[in-house]
Amino acid sequence: MATPTTALEHPEAGAIELIDVLSALSDPSRLAIVRQLADGSGEGMACQAVGGDLAKSTRSHHLKTLREAGVIRSVPRGRERFLSLRREDLDGRFPGLLDAVLTDGKP
Amino acid sequence: MATPTTALEHPEAGAIELIDVLSALSDPSRLAIVRQLADGSGEGMACQAVGGDLAKSTRSHHLKTLREAGVIRSVPRGRERFLSLRREDLDGRFPGLLDAVLTDGKP
Numbered sequence: 342m343a344t345p346t347t348a349l350e351h352p353e354a355g356a357i358e359l360i361d362v363l364s365a366l367s368d369p370s371r372l373a374i375v376r377q378l379a380d381g382s383g384e385g386m387a388c389q390a391v392g393g394d395l396a397k398s399t400r401s402h403h404l405k406t407l408r409e410a411g412v413i414r415s416v417p418r419g420r421e422r423f424l425s426l427r428r429e430d431l432d433g434r435f436p437g438l439l440d441a442v443l444t445d446g447k448p
Numbered sequence: 449m450a451t452p453t454t455a456l457e458h459p460e461a462g463a464i465e466l467i468d469v470l471s472a473l474s475d476p477s478r479l480a481i482v483r484q485l486a487d488g489s490g491e492g493m494a495c496q497a498v499g500g501d502l503a504k505s506t507r508s509h510h511l512k513t514l515r516e517a518g519v520i521r522s523v524p525r526g527r528e529r530f531l532s533l534r535r536e537d538l539d540g541r542f543p544g545l546l547d548a549v550l551t552d553g554k555p
Binding site for chain 2: 359360363364366367368369372434435436437438440441442444445
């Protein structure tokens, strides 16, 4: 397993695929993580702060799916990873998609 | 298997769930069917006219997934089924989502 300070692979913005993003978002736990990141500051959140009560291995799996789909960025900072939503990249590739997904359930 | 003239179940517009819609759309064949229906007239398309080269059983499976998620409507007409996109219902539930998905890849 990668140590916290290893840089992980992320798709380039132009290589993010709609099918992968839709697939990554079509899980309640992953959608909850995305909403958590969207509600947070642009600074990102520590890996441990997201995903609520999920088991560590489950959270890791979901974060990997989101990262590989291009939905989130995971950047090492010291001994931790910081996660952020790739909002600009997603808005650039699929205008309106993220807003539509994040708006659901809000007045 | 249901005969062509049997009415199939569809979720009410208010019961359409985001996760189900995202999941239904996160497959290349199903996304292609949705685009085909979006490009067609509001009249709908005969079941046999969608899905290109898909095997009949594969097409049936995909159409069932789309119907149960609330993405398409499948209505018997004579000995055929007519399919249409539930655009108004989806736009009402998740404003902007369908447009964002359908716009991808178009200039």
